[in-house]
Amino acid sequence: MAKAIREQLIQYLAEGQFVSGQWLGEQLGVSRAAISNHIASLIDMGLDVFSVTGKGYKLSEPLTLLDEKNIQHKLDELGQQNIVEVHNIIDSTNSYLLRRLPNQNHNLQVCLAEYQDSGRGRRGRKWISPFGSHIYMSMYWHLEQGMAAAMGLSVVSALAVSDAIKELYQINVQLKWPNDIYFDGVKLAGILIDLEGQALEPCHCVIGIGLNINMPQKSAEQVDQPWTDLQEAIIKNDTESDQKTASVIDRNELAAILITKLSHRLKQHQSEGLVTMVNEWAKHDFYLNKPVRLITGSREKKGICRGINNQGALLLEVDGQISPIYGGEVSLRGGE
Numbered sequence: 001m002a003k004a005i006r007e008q009l010i011q012y013l014a015e016g017q018f019v020s021g022q023w024l025g026e027q028l029g030v031s032r033a034a035i036s037n038h039i040a041s042l043i044d045m046g047l048d049v050f051s052v053t054g055k056g057y058k059l060s061e062p063l064t065l066l067d068e069k070n071i072q073h074k075l076d077e078l079g080q081q082n083i084v085e086v087h088n089i090i091d092s093t094n095s096y097l098l099r100r101l102p103n104q105n106h107n108l109q110v111c112l113a114e115y116q117d118s119g120r121g122r123r124g125r126k127w128i129s130p131f132g133s134h135i136y137m138s139m140y141w142h143l144e145q146g147m148a149a150a151m152g153l154s155v156v157s158a159l160a161v162s163d164a165i166k167e168l169y170q171i172n173v174q175l176k177w178p179n180d181i182y183f184d185g186v187k188l189a190g191i192l193i194d195l196e197g198q199a200l201e202p203c204h205c206v207i208g209i210g211l212n213i214n215m216p217q218k219s220a221e222q223v224d225q226p227w228t229d230l231q232e233a234i235i236k237n238d239t240e241s242d243q244k245t246a247s248v249i250d251r252n253e254l255a256a257i258l259i260t261k262l263s264h265r266l267k268q269h270q271s272e273g274l275v276t277m278v279n280e281w282a283k284h285d286f287y288l289n290k291p292v293r294l295i296t297g298s299r300e301k302k303g304i305c306r307g308i309n310n311q312g313a314l315l316l317e318v319d320g321q322i323s324p325i326y327g328g329e330v331s332l333r334g335g336e
Contacts, residue, residue, distance in 0.1 A: 005030065006038055007088045010047070010131070016062030018055040045115050046130025063132050066112055067252055074256035082259050083109045091118040093138035094194050094208040101196055101204050105140040108263050112137050112255055119210065120192060134229075135211040135255060141266050143195075143205045150195055150205060151327050152274045152312035154179040155281055157191045157207050160262035162284055165230070168257055171237045174286040177305075177314045178327050181211075182286050183233040186226045188212055209258065213249055274310050282307050287332065292316070295331045305332075
């Protein structure tokens with residue numbers, strides 16, 4: 001019930017006009033005090049709502065919501081056949097698709113959300129997910145090659161994010177093994193891959209992408225690592241290149257292009273493996289030929305990053321010897 005009321009409140013407020021608390025209460029069949037409590041919840045979700053006595057509630061600026069039909073129409077124009085679902089409020093887009101296994105997902109099916117109250121990052125971290133500010137997207141992929149090929153999927157997904165941002169905004173991003181996308185040396189997006197199945201058999205895969213678009217200040221205070229967003233990247237890129245890109249990012253267009261690029265990269269990986277993508281990765285590799293620290297739990301190994309191999313493993317040079325690192329609960333950091 002509370003979720004439905006909040007979703008309806010968002011619809012009423014989205015145009016950025018004042019809406020009275022009394023009118024909202026009448027429309028939703030609840031008291032003005034209940035409306036006030038729900039508004040407080042929306043603020044906690046990252047929406048910038050303020051109130052003025054005698055006028056009611058208003059968003060600081062209009063909100064353009066993700067539109068399932070709009071995205072599907074753009075995908076149709078691009079020749080894509082992905083099934084797309086858009087949710088206003090969800091626990092986690094990855095968790096949603098995982099719950100639908102094994103028979104309720106179609107290959108390349110997508111779940112998008114405006115807000116995640118239990119968004120997940122790697123190694124158990126919480127992914128801060130303010131409402132209507134970013135892209136939270138998950139795609140289901142039936143991995144015919146089995147779990148042995150799953151390591152390469154973070155490379156595939158990162159390149160797809162790079163493809164989409166380059167096509168729409170002429171921005172070159174950097175890629176950090178195993179699952180981060182950087183701009184100007186700071187995190188712009190992250191990837192989370194969940195697998196279910198047997199080691200030597202085809203398995204189910206859910207690929208989650210969180211891409212920062214326009215970070216609200218209140219939400220920024222909760223992020224425990226350096227970050228940037230696409231809005232800032234566009235401004236900086238335009239300033240440096242004397243270009244003029246539209247200042248308002250169309251998240252529906254971006255979602256459609258991102259879905260398309262990820263679908264194409266996954267099909268490329270299925271038919272060719274990573275062989276043709278290794279050189280592309282190298283062009284964007286943030287740590288290529290730089291000193292790095294590889295952290296696994298309490299252990300730390302220092303070396304030189306020499307890129308990735310055809311399985312998507314990190315190539316780490318230590319004392320002149322190069323060894324592949326196949327992921328898991330590891331973190332890559334710059335050398336001191």
